[in-house]
Amino acid sequence: xxxxxxxxxxxxxxxxxxxxxxxxxxxxxxxxxxxxxxxxxxxxxxxxxxxxxxxxxxxxxxxxxxxxxxxxxxxxxxxxxxxxxxxxxxxxxxxxx
Numbered sequence: 001x002x003x004x005x006x007x008x009x010x011x012x013x014x015x016x017x018x019x020x021x022x023x024x025x026x027x028x029x030x031x032x033x034x035x036x037x038x039x040x041x042x043x044x045x046x047x048x049x050x051x052x053x054x055x056x057x058x059x060x061x062x063x064x065x066x067x068x069x070x071x072x073x074x075x076x077x078x079x080x081x082x083x084x085x086x087x088x089x090x091x092x093x094x095x096x097x
Contacts, residue, residue, distance in 0.1 A: 017091035020084055027081040031074060038070045 037043065043066045051058050 013091050017088065020087050020091065024081065024084045024088060027077050027084060031077045031081065034070055034074050034077065038067065038074070043070065 046069075049062050049065055051062060
C-alpha cells in the first residue's frame with residue numbers, strides 16, 4: 001500500500017474534518033435518544049417542572065411544556081446536525097482537492 005503524501009496546507013482541513021465527524025455522530029445519537037424518549041413519554045430532569053398545585057389544568061400544562069421542550073431540543077439538534085454536515089462537506093471537498 002502506497003503512503004499518502006499530505007501537504008502542510010491540507011493538514012488544517014483534515015484536522016477540522018476529523019474533529020467535526022464526532023460532533024456529527026453525537027448529534028445523530030442525541031436526536032435518536034430524544035425521539036425515543038419523546039415517543040415513550042420519558043422526560044429528562046432538565047425538562048421536568050415542579051409545581052405547587054395538582055389540579056388537572058396544571059398537570060396538562062406541565063405535560064405540554066415538557067413535550068414542547070423535547071421537541072425544541074430535537075429541532076435544535078437537527079439545526080446543529082445540518083450545520084456540521086455543511087462543514088463536513090466543505091472539509092471533505094477541500095481534502096479531496
